[in-house]
Amino acid sequence: MKHLLLSFTILLSLVVRSQDTASVQKKFQITPMPILLFDPFTGFGYGVLANFNYLLGDAATTRYSNSQFIAMNTTRGQTAIQANHQIFLHDEKFLWQGKLQFLNWPEYTYGLGARTPDTEPTKELVSYRAIELEERLMWRLGKSKNFIGPQYRLYSSWNLASNQPDSVSFFKQEAIGNQSYIASGIGLHFVHDSRDNVQNAYTGKYLELAINPFVKVLGSTQNWTNLRVDARTYTSFKGRHKQVVATRFLGEQAIGEVPYMLTPMPGRYFATRGFVQGRYRGKTFLSAEVEYRRNIWKILGGVLFANVHTVSQPNGSIQYFNPALGGGLRVTMSEAQRINFRLDYARGIIDNGGLYFHVTEAF
Numbered sequence: 001m002k003h004l005l006l007s008f009t010i011l012l013s014l015v016v017r018s019q020d021t022a023s024v025q026k027k028f029q030i031t032p033m034p035i036l037l038f039d040p041f042t043g044f045g046y047g048v049l050a051n052f053n054y055l056l057g058d059a060a061t062t063r064y065s066n067s068q069f070i071a072m073n074t075t076r077g078q079t080a081i082q083a084n085h086q087i088f089l090h091d092e093k094f095l096w097q098g099k100l101q102f103l104n105w106p107e108y109t110y111g112l113g114a115r116t117p118d119t120e121p122t123k124e125l126v127s128y129r130a131i132e133l134e135e136r137l138m139w140r141l142g143k144s145k146n147f148i149g150p151q152y153r154l155y156s157s158w159n160l161a162s163n164q165p166d167s168v169s170f171f172k173q174e175a176i177g178n179q180s181y182i183a184s185g186i187g188l189h190f191v192h193d194s195r196d197n198v199q200n201a202y203t204g205k206y207l208e209l210a211i212n213p214f215v216k217v218l219g220s221t222q223n224w225t226n227l228r229v230d231a232r233t234y235t236s237f238k239g240r241h242k243q244v245v246a247t248r249f250l251g252e253q254a255i256g257e258v259p260y261m262l263t264p265m266p267g268r269y270f271a272t273r274g275f276v277q278g279r280y281r282g283k284t285f286l287s288a289e290v291e292y293r294r295n296i297w298k299i300l301g302g303v304l305f306a307n308v309h310t311v312s313q314p315n316g317s318i319q320y321f322n323p324a325l326g327g328g329l330r331v332t333m334s335e336a337q338r339i340n341f342r343l344d345y346a347r348g349i350i351d352n353g354g355l356y357f358h359v360t361e362a363f
Contacts, residue, residue: 047072
C-alpha cells in the first residue's frame with residue numbers, strides 16, 4: 001500500500017508538470033497534490049496541499065510570491081489545517097509573511113532536555129486544540145535586500161489533557177502547561193533575503209533575526225520572550241548537472257515563563273529532519289544542517305543531507321548533541337518556478353527517524 005501511494009503521488013506530480021509546459025512567463029500557478037508522511041509517532045499522515053505561486057510586479061524587480069493551503073489527518077487521530085504565505089509586493093517594497101493554523105494534535109511529551117527517556121512517567125500523551133495566527137509586514141530598507149517590520153503572534157490552546165494522573169503529570173508539577181493558555185505579543189523582525197528563488201534557491205543568502213515578547217497586557221497567560229536567528233546560504237556549482245550546496249543554522253532562546261508546549265524544539269520551521277517534532281525540548285535550541293542537491297536526469301533529482309541539534313537541559317546547560325543523516329528524491333513539477341515534489345528519509349540517533357513528502361525544499 002505504501003508503494004502504491006508513493007507511485008500515485010509521483011504520477012500526479014508528473015501530470016501537473018505536463019500541464020505547465022511553456023509557462024515560463026506565467027504569473028499565477030496552482031499546484032495541487034496529496035500529502036503523505038510517516039514517522040513513528042504520527043503513523044501515516046494523509047491530506048491535501050495546494051501550492052500557489054504568483055507574481056505581483058515586474059519579474060526583473062520582483063520575485064515570485066508563494067502561498068500554501070494544507071489540510072491533513074493522521075492514523076493516530078491528529079488533524080491540522082494551515083494557510084501560510086510569503087508575499088513580495090511590487091518592486092519588493094514590502095514583504096508580507098504569515099500563517100493561520102488550527103491543530104487538534106495529540107502528541108507525546110518527554111519533559112525538558114536532549115536525552116529524555118522514552119518511557120513513562122516522563123513520556124506523557126497530551127491532547128489539546130490550538131489556533132495560531134502569525135502575521136508580519138516588513139518594509140524594504142532602501143534598494144537593499146533587507147526588510148524590517150513588526151509581527152503580531154497569537155497562540156491559543158485549550159482542552160489540554162494528559163494520560164497521566166495529576167500526581168505524576170509533568171504539567172501539574174511544573175505549572176507551565178495548564179489546561180489552557182494564550183501567548184499574545186508584538187515583536188520585531190529583520191530579514192535579509194537575497195535568494196534568487198524563495199522556494200528553491202540556487203544562490204543567495206537568507207538571514208532572519210526576531211524578537212517576540214509575549215505579555216499579559218496583550219492577553220498572554222504568562223510573560224515571556226522568544227528570540228530566533230535563522231541563517232541560510234546557497235551556493236551553485238557549474239557543470240553538466242545542476243548542483244547546489246545549502247546550509248542552515250537555526251537558533252531559538254526562550255526567556256521567562258514559557259508554556260511548555262511552546263518551548264523551542266526540533267521539527268519546527270522544517271528543521272532537523274529525522275526527529276519527531278517535540279521529541280526534545282528546552283529553553284535553548286540550536287541546529288545546523290547541510291544539504292547537497294543535484295539534478296540526476298531530466299526532471300529527476302536527488303539530495304543528501306546531515307543535521308545536528310541540541311536543546312538545553314532543565315538547568316540551562318548544553319550537554320548532548322543529536323545528529324541525523326538522510327537523503328531524498330526530487331521530481332520537478334514546474335521548471336520555470338522551480339517547484340519540486342520532494343521525498344526524504346532521515347534517520348536520527350536513538351530510534352528517531354521519519355519519511356517526508358512535501359512540495360518545495362525544506363529550507
